[in-house]
Amino acid sequence: MTIRARLIFWYAGILTVSLLVIGFGTYQEILERFHHEHRREPTEHALAETSEMVFQVGLPAILLGLLGGWWLTRRALAPVTELTEAIKKIHERNLRDPLPRTKNGDELDRLTEVFNGMLARLDDSFNRTHEFTLHASHELKTPLTVLCGETETALRDESLSVAERERAASQLDELRRLARIVYGLTLLAKADAGQVALKLEPVRFDELVRDNFADAQILAEPQGIRVELKGCEEITVSGDRHRLRQLLLNLADNAVKYNQPQGQVTMSLRRADGAAEFTIANTGAGIPPEVLPRVFDRFYRGDPSHSPTVDGCGLGLSIAKWIVSAHNGTIKIESMPDKITTVTIRLPLAQENKPHYEDMH
Amino acid sequence: MRVLVVEDEKKTASFVRKALQAEGFAVDVCHNGDDALAVARTTPFDGIVLDIMLPGRDGLSVLRQLRERKNTTPVLLLSARGEVNERVEGLNAGADDYLPKPFELVELVARVRALTRRSGENKSTVLRIADLTLDTVTHRAQRGETEIELTVREYRLLEFLMRDAGRICGRMMILEKVWDYNFDPGTNLVDVYIRRLREKIDANFEIKLLHTVRGTGYVLKETP
Numbered sequence: 124m125t126i127r128a129r130l131i132f133w134y135a136g137i138l139t140v141s142l143l144v145i146g147f148g149t150y151q152e153i154l155e156r157f158h159h160e161h162r163r164e165p166t167e168h169a170l171a172e173t174s175e176m177v178f179q180v181g182l183p184a185i186l187l188g189l190l191g192g193w194w195l196t197r198r199a200l201a202p203v204t205e206l207t208e209a210i211k212k213i214h215e216r217n218l219r220d221p222l223p224r225t226k227n228g229d230e231l232d233r234l235t236e237v238f239n240g241m242l243a244r245l246d247d248s249f250n251r252t253h254e255f256t257l258h259a260s261h262e263l264k265t266p267l268t269v270l271c272g273e274t275e276t277a278l279r280d281e282s283l284s285v286a287e288r289e290r291a292a293s294q295l296d297e298l299r300r301l302a303r304i305v306y307g308l309t310l311l312a313k314a315d316a317g318q319v320a321l322k323l324e325p326v327r328f329d330e331l332v333r334d335n336f337a338d339a340q341i342l343a344e345p346q347g348i349r350v351e352l353k354g355c356e357e358i359t360v361s362g363d364r365h366r367l368r369q370l371l372l373n374l375a376d377n378a379v380k381y382n383q384p385q386g387q388v389t390m391s392l393r394r395a396d397g398a399a400e401f402t403i404a405n406t407g408a409g410i411p412p413e414v415l416p417r418v419f420d421r422f423y424r425g426d427p428s429h430s431p432t433v434d435g436c437g438l439g440l441s442i443a444k445w446i447v448s449a450h451n452g453t454i455k456i457e458s459m460p461d462k463i464t465t466v467t468i469r470l471p472l473a474q475e476n477k478p479h480y481e482d483m484h
Numbered sequence: 485m486r487v488l489v490v491e492d493e494k495k496t497a498s499f500v501r502k503a504l505q506a507e508g509f510a511v512d513v514c515h516n517g518d519d520a521l522a523v524a525r526t527t528p529f530d531g532i533v534l535d536i537m538l539p540g541r542d543g544l545s546v547l548r549q550l551r552e553r554k555n556t557t558p559v560l561l562l563s564a565r566g567e568v569n570e571r572v573e574g575l576n577a578g579a580d581d582y583l584p585k586p587f588e589l590v591e592l593v594a595r596v597r598a599l600t601r602r603s604g605e606n607k608s609t610v611l612r613i614a615d616l617t618l619d620t621v622t623h624r625a626q627r628g629e630t631e632i633e634l635t636v637r638e639y640r641l642l643e644f645l646m647r648d649a650g651r652i653c654g655r656m657m658i659l660e661k662v663w664d665y666n667f668d669p670g671t672n673l674v675d676v677y678i679r680r681l682r683e684k685i686d687a688n689f690e691i692k693l694l695h696t697v698r699g700t701g702y703v704l705k706e707t708p
Contacts, residue, residue, distance in 0.1 A: 264564040268586040272499040275589040292699035302586045376671045
């Protein structure tokens with residue numbers, strides 16, 4: 124029950140009780156007067172007169188009071204409703220924008236002020252976490268550069284035995300994996316801090332998909348996986364070419380990595396509800412339902428027993444999600460374990476340029 | 485060929501110097517921006533490897549100063565910040581190439597090589613190594629008398645490797661030149677393409693030309 128309804132009920136109750144008290148008082152008063160005047164049957168007359176007063180004056184007064192009360196509570200609680208709407212819109216990225224204040228110094232205004240203070244503190248701590256990740260990934264790069272460089276230099280040493288060479292090469296592989304993780308971390312940290320600018324331009328998405336299809340076929344070949352492109356409509360989206368290619372390759376790579384030998388990958392691009400809809404589906408073990416909501420989380424891998432042989436940086440889908448969101452699109456993933464896993468991305472279409480007829484003769 | 489390396493991190497400067505020297509470059513090293521500007525004023529270099537984050541005057545400012553003085557020495561920027569925006573900023577400031585840290589030495593060497601390559605070198609339209617020929621006009625590839633069918637991507641990969649024949653080519657540079665990816669996609673795309681290319685140009689021939697250099701990259705040459 125809302126505060127307003129509760130207040131109105133209480134208010135109606137109080138008014139009714141006061142009416143009863145007034146009615147009882149009036150009844151006593153009239154009764155006494157009738158006794159003085161030595162009327163016949165004073166009780167009945169007094170009761171009739173009282174109830175007449177109560178019904179003709181008291182009840183309308185109560186109704187009027189209730190109406191007034193309803194209006195008053197509405198007025199008093201309106202700022203709360205506004206506050207609720209404003210708070211609903213708060214998310215991680217707009218913590219900096221304070222809630223609008225009435226500045227009239229009342230309790231709600233004070234509440235808003237305190238709430239804004241809390242937002243500022245939250246924003247501060249979010250920023251500090253972002254900055255920490257950003258600085259950490261920068262700081263990691265210098266020692267990584269030295270390690271990679273020195274290991275590579277060591278590998279060039281002709282006097283190395285086969286075993287030593289193998290060990291150095293294996294170390295270098297791991298160092299490069301580390302470098303990829305740091306790269307992904309830096310990218311996401313920068314994206315969180317709003318420091319990655321996308322170069323948006325009209326991009327023929329179907330061409331990128333076709334390119335990606337060719338690469339996916341090559342990637343899939345060693346495991347005997349079949350790749351199919353089921354429909355590729357001509358679609359122009361507004362996007363950053365490099366990022367979109369990164370996104371597509373990332374998804375194709377996943378579809379091959381998490382597949383089974385002799386499996387299948389199916390892609391399609393079509394126009395749907397005013398958006399470009401790209402789907403990529405793959406066979407394979409799939410993702411258990413309890414893991415599904417968290418696959419976009421950074422470094423989340425679910426039950427390690429599901430993907431023991433797959434190596435990656437654990438940030439691929441987080442990066443994919445960021446790229447899609449940065450293009451004002453959506454990404455979703457559905458999975459029927461041991462059957463098929465489908466990733467669907469939807470990107471807004473580029474503003475169609477209408478042809479100019481004025482210049483035509 | 486004389487190259488200036490400007491890098492404040494001593495260990496990085498040291499292995500970069502070694503790697504470039506191994507490639508036959510004469511290498512000078514500076515640890516800060518002001519020294520670099522002073523040295524570049526008096527000594528003509530064929531290329532400069534310039535770290536962006538330097539104590540005092542940073543790399544971008546050094547680069548702008550150089551270009552203001554009409555110094556056109558090719559510059560390869562190195563950066564630990566490594567983001568597309570910075571790449572664009574660097575290229576706008578007059579850099580010729582950009583390499584994010586951590587980089588692979590092979591990449592760095594290949595880029596410096598490309599930077600300092602004199603124009604006119606390797607302009608021939610038919611590339612040749614052993615009995616493998618590639619016509620860059622007709623896109624025809626032949627090994628001996630045998631015609632080799634190549635897809636567009638395979639052709640571009642082979643052309644890239646043949647232009648740098650005898651030298652190790654790193655994965656990132658291949659991705660950049662053949663696929664136009666300026667990020668590390670973290671896939672084994674290059675390895676898979678190399679395997680296919682190897683099947684086409686090497687599988688049926690006794691002398692193998694395309695070799696993998698464990699941990700660093702690929703090289704096209706006659707002797708392993």
